[in-house]
Amino acid sequence: MKTIQATQSITLNINGQTHSLDVEPRFLLSDVLRHKLGLTGTHVGCEHGVCGACTVLVDGKPERSCLVFAIQAEGSSVETIEGLSADGMTRLQRAFQEHHALQCGFCTPAFLLTATALLKQTKDPTEQDIREAISGNICRCTGYQFIVDAILAAAKGEEA
């Protein structure tokens, strides 16, 4: 049993890199990513799990970074949007561009990560699978259709 009070040193694996940092237990993963590590591609909307803007991949699965304490992410590997686009745009990102799947872009990182996880586990998703997978992400600009189109196109391997 390990009791932690006040500030604590933790080690996080973010986008394949190891970071050692001091956090209070109450620090949310979303805030640590943004404020401690400068990874501001993870956006914070509602901070209570409804909007999905802060979604990151924890051990490959989408999770809300505003509903996880950073200290809980020790031992897991976390992927943020910065990790996704480290070597230029992915096919999915190019599909988003081609299909106009974003307007203001606030929700986009989370949509990309959610869709990346979906395409990794389901090679040939139906439109229904896609809509179900992204139902936890809110977009106020696009009306979703272009996002669904983009993910379908990326799944089929269509290049712009």
Place this chain on the structure above:
Amino acid sequence: MKPAPFSYIRVATVEEAANALSEYTDAKLLAGGQSLIPLMNYRLSKPTVLIDLCGIEAFASVSLKDDVFTIRAGITHQSLHEHPLVRAYAPVLAECAGEVGHWAIRNRGTLGGSLAHADPASELPAAMVALDARFVLTSVRGERTVTARDFYLGLFTTDLAEDEILTRIHFFASSANRIHFAEIARRPGDFALSGAFVRVEESATEITWFGVSDMPYHLTLDALPVEEKARQALFTSLASTLEPLDQTVYRRKLAAVVAERAYLKGRRVQA
């Protein structure tokens, strides 16, 4: 929108968790945190100590032996939804676990957390009442078993003592037969406005409603009328006694609708 300070305890076994819980009287258990952390972000909940159960080894196992399912409380909703044993022998549970929140929530939220939180609109407490499940509650004083039907006492209120942890869930696989489920929510992933588990046997029927009362609402009836109008009239009359927390008239109507849908689903499957 940031949680108040707290001390954090990570435990590796149920025993350690029980010890910590008895030692720190103001401690809260952190399971998946998908209900607790929003409350903490809003500072509606300000525990001074959090005991994190996520690190407990093998706290997410599922086994089935001699018709008895044993599910440890740390399983996530998504794992429950995808688990081959649950899919094969308790399909209604797999189905309703897939309706809890969204994918990202289900990847973290746990069965035990949802059952202990006792949100009246959530699927899993009602599923357990419908399955007549047993909950094993563990504390430094030992273990006790309580039925799901006795566990729920009211709005967000359960029989769980302050030093107890819900650690295991048991139910008969055979009791999952013939239970069917339907719910209505405005969007996928939203809390249901109303939902029902309906079990149809030759001589008896059980209905467990959720979202339409302060806790899962279970009742046993004789066989249902086969004739559609009579059956729907019966559902409507039963639903008229429900006391939803808001939108009373609308939710009572929906309660009758979901009961009928769950019944019809069962009839299709069993036909």
